Amino acid sequence: MAGRRGRGRGRRRRDDGVTAVEFIGWVPLLILVALAAIQLGVVGYAAQQAGSAARAAARTAAQEDIEDEYESAGHAAVSEWLTVSIDPVALCGDEATVTARVSIPSVLPFMDAFGSASRTVTMPCD
Secondary structure (H helix, E strand, O other): OOOOOOOOHOOOOOOOHHHHHHHHHHHHHHHHHHHHHHHHHHHHHHHHHHHHHHHHHHHHHOHHHHEEEEEEHHOOOOOOOOOOOEEEEEOOOOEEEEEEEEEEEOOOOOOOOEEEEEEEEEEEEE
């Protein structure tokens, strides 16, 4: 029995390290899936920010005394790391309509063309 124990100690099993190699093979896929999930969240956040910018700009444009400040109100409603453009569709007659476009930044290194999220809001004028 002592001979068996001594003989098995010096010998390594053939499958030592297989788990580590398999894990290393899965890591790029796991990172890609995590980045895709983060990108999906960024797209949703940009769409939400476009709605906030359009609402703030339309609300400001609908007020008679500060009609010219609608663009700065739309920019102030968006996070600083996002770029937004505010386009007036119609400013106060009966209502003010404003469209906000927020460009969607890319998290994935090989995809840059996510475009922009846009929202249009109409508010009645005072």
